[in-house]
Amino acid sequence: MPGSAVPLEVEGLRTTLFTRRGEMKAVDGLSLRVGAGxxxxxxxxxxxxxxxxALSIMRLLPDPPARIVGGAVRLNGRDIVALSxxxxxxxxxxEIGMIFQDPMSALNPVTTVEKQISEVLTAHTELGRGQAxxxxxxxxxxxxxxxxxxxxxxxxxQLSGGMCQRVVIAMAIACNPxxxxxxEPTTALDVTVQAQVLALLRKLQRESGMAMIxxxxxxxxxxxxxxxxxxxxxxxxxxxxxxDDLFERPLHPYTAGLIGATPIPGAExxxxxxxxxxxxxxxxxxxxxxxxxxxxxxxxxxCRAEAPVLEEAGPGRxxxxxxxxxx
Amino acid sequence: xxxxxxLGRFARNRGALVGAVLMLxxxxxxxxxxxxxxxxxxxxxxxxxxWPGEDPDFPLGTDSLGRDxxxxxxxxxxxxxxxxLFASAVATGIGVTVGAVAGYFGGWxxxxxxxxxxxxxxxxxxxxxxxxxxILGSTLGNIVIAIGIVSWTPIARMTRxxxxxxxxxxxxxxxxxxxxxxxxxxTGEILPNALPPVIVLSSLVVAGAILFESAVSFLGLGxxxxxxxxxxxxDGRQLIRSSWYICAIPGVAIMVTVLCLNLIGDxxxxxxxxxxxxx
Numbered sequence: 158m159p160g161s162a163v164p165l166e167v168e169g170l171r172t173t174l175f176t177r178r179g180e181m182k183a184v185d186g187l188s189l190r191v192g193a194g195x196x197x198x199x200x201x202x203x204x205x206x207x208x209x210x211a212l213s214i215m216r217l218l219p220d221p222p223a224r225i226v227g228g229a230v231r232l233n234g235r236d237i238v239a240l241s242x243x244x245x246x247x248x249x250x251x252e253i254g255m256i257f258q259d260p261m262s263a264l265n266p267v268t269t270v271e272k273q274i275s276e277v278l279t280a281h282t283e284l285g286r287g288q289a290x291x292x293x294x295x296x297x298x299x300x301x302x303x304x305x306x307x308x309x310x311x312x313x314x315q316l317s318g319g320m321c322q323r324v325v326i327a328m329a330i331a332c333n334p335x336x337x338x339x340x341e342p343t344t345a346l347d348v349t350v351q352a353q354v355l356a357l358l359r360k361l362q363r364e365s366g367m368a369m370i371x372x373x374x375x376x377x378x379x380x381x382x383x384x385x386x387x388x389x390x391x392x393x394x395x396x397x398x399x400x401d402d403l404f405e406r407p408l409h410p411y412t413a414g415l416i417g418a419t420p421i422p423g424a425e426x427x428x429x430x431x432x433x434x435x436x437x438x439x440x441x442x443x444x445x446x447x448x449x450x451x452x453x454x455x456x457x458x459x460c461r462a463e464a465p466v467l468e469e470a471g472p473g474r475x476x477x478x479x480x481x482x483x484x
Numbered sequence: 485x486x487x488x489x490x491l492g493r494f495a496r497n498r499g500a501l502v503g504a505v506l507m508l509x510x511x512x513x514x515x516x517x518x519x520x521x522x523x524x525x526x527x528x529x530x531x532x533x534x535w536p537g538e539d540p541d542f543p544l545g546t547d548s549l550g551r552d553x554x555x556x557x558x559x560x561x562x563x564x565x566x567x568x569l570f571a572s573a574v575a576t577g578i579g580v581t582v583g584a585v586a587g588y589f590g591g592w593x594x595x596x597x598x599x600x601x602x603x604x605x606x607x608x609x610x611x612x613x614x615x616x617x618x619i620l621g622s623t624l625g626n627i628v629i630a631i632g633i634v635s636w637t638p639i640a641r642m643t644r645x646x647x648x649x650x651x652x653x654x655x656x657x658x659x660x661x662x663x664x665x666x667x668x669x670x671t672g673e674i675l676p677n678a679l680p681p682v683i684v685l686s687s688l689v690v691a692g693a694i695l696f697e698s699a700v701s702f703l704g705l706g707x708x709x710x711x712x713x714x715x716x717x718x719d720g721r722q723l724i725r726s727s728w729y730i731c732a733i734p735g736v737a738i739m740v741t742v743l744c745l746n747l748i749g750d751x752x753x754x755x756x757x758x759x760x761x762x763x
Binding site: 215217245246247248249250251254255257258259262263264265266267268276277280281325328329331 | 677
């Protein structure tokens with residue numbers, strides 16, 4: 158990894174879906190910086206563009222209908238938006254890895270664990286079959302697979318969800334990528350296994366210093382793993398803050414709503430969780446002005462006419478709101 | 485799924501078991517043909533039109549020219565099975581390639597491939613086979629190619645359908661995220677998942693190919709140097725009123741073999757199709 162370059166820098170990324178029902182701005186001007194060893198959580202409800210952002214960064218969205226219409230994704234200082242598909246093949250898996258939500262379905266059901274890991278290794282390195290197998294074994298041990306030697310020849314259906322996720326992680330880090338994108342990696346797992354996987358990701362990050370984007374809608378997980386948080390709504394970044402600041406003083410009403418909708422252990426039972434009324438608007442029917450205005454308790458007349466832009470709000474903080482909470 | 489599970493599930497279908505055993509018998513006969521009957525089966529060896537059982541030297545009798553029917557049946561098994569297997573291999577090769585590419589890439593490639601498949605499907609199969617054989621000439625190889633060319637469409641459609649359902653699965657996305665190219669994903673990741681139903685279909689295409697070959701040979705367009713079963717039926721048809729056994733014996737052989745292959749296809753379907761696993 159080049160010393161000075163930031164592992165991942167996304168600038169004004171815009172991805173549009175060109176469909177029969179019109180153009181939908183799935184990702185609208187997203188900017189992100191993830192430093193080495195840093196974890197940035199991407200937070201928001203379902204349908205707010207988190208996964209589409211991740212897939213855009215990987216350039217994995219099918220074109221048509223999705224196309225990146227603007228912005229830059231700099232990986233170790235190199236813009237990959239304009240790279241050819243062949244060049245991207247070499248980038249994916251080697252410089253940037255990805256972990257998926259459901260580990261059971263992210264593995265090929267008819268291939269053994271060892272073959273799947275070796276496949277990545279032989280695609281990107283000069284390792285032969287035998288060496289790849291040895292390296293696969295090492296990787297399984299690195300991700301804490303119990304009884305790694307015996308699991309090499311196991312099929313995914315013979316493993317538990319947690320073990321499958323370990324295999325998926327082993328595949329993602331096989332070539333020591335500088336950036337790891339984890340798309341809700343713990344959502345499909347039991348709570349106890351979730352904690353193990355989070356601990357594993359933290360350990361791997363400490364060892365390798367990779368930058369991590371962690372996509373989730375679980376604020377409990379965010380508090381656990383993230384250094385910084387980016388809150389997304391309807392394809393846009395509405396707030397960015399260091400994790401502690403965010404929980405202490407959320408600036409955007411949407412962030413406040415998300416935090417309010419998260420149960421706190423020990424809090425009074427009688428108190429109902431505050432929900433955010435309404436739903437994320439469909440991308441082809443975004444309201445004029447701020448996309449969150451129709452659901453916002455603090456909405457001003459101005460919010461319905463004009464979209465707020467992201468503005469700095471204190472050290473390391475930014476928010477896109479005309480009526481932000483007290484900083 | 486390990487091998488024992490597979491065999492167990494296959495054997496649970498009694499019909500498939502019977503079919504497989506009979507088929508193994510036919511295959512053994514075909515393999516041992518040069519040992520059992522070392523001389524040319526098309527040689528005249530006895531008096532014509534001996535009925536089965538009339539002469540212990542010719543247990544299944546002789547045909548109108550005095551050739552040993554048993555020897556021709558055993559050697560014919562060889563030709564018939566080889567044609568069936570190779571024709572099915574040709575059909576599977578074309579079908580899987582076209583279906584995989586069409587299903588994986590979609591779009592205009594898919595449209596073009598499926599229109600081409602429809603074109604092939606609209607031509608009556610037997611007439612198409614006969615036309616190709618007449619144009620290319622009556623050799624074993626050409627008959628195999630002709631049957632392969634008319635039989636690939638169902639395999640292509642099946643493969644395409646499997647690819648369509650598999651290509652958007654998360655593990656394929658995961659492979660892309662690890663930088664695997666299209667060729668690698670098609671052959672290494674999706675194809676192994678798509679194969680089970682294709683294998684079942686291929687086993688049925690073998691049966692279909694045997695019937696095609698029989699029809700071609702019956703009509704006298706078969707390879708003149710090879711004693712295939714269809715040809716034996718064709719040779720005997722002038723004498724069907726007096727010596728009907730000349731037609732009937734190879735006819736029964738064709739029927740039994742095709743039936744066995746269909747039973748095996750059913751058994752493979754039971755064994756390979758996870759949806760029917762606990763029926």
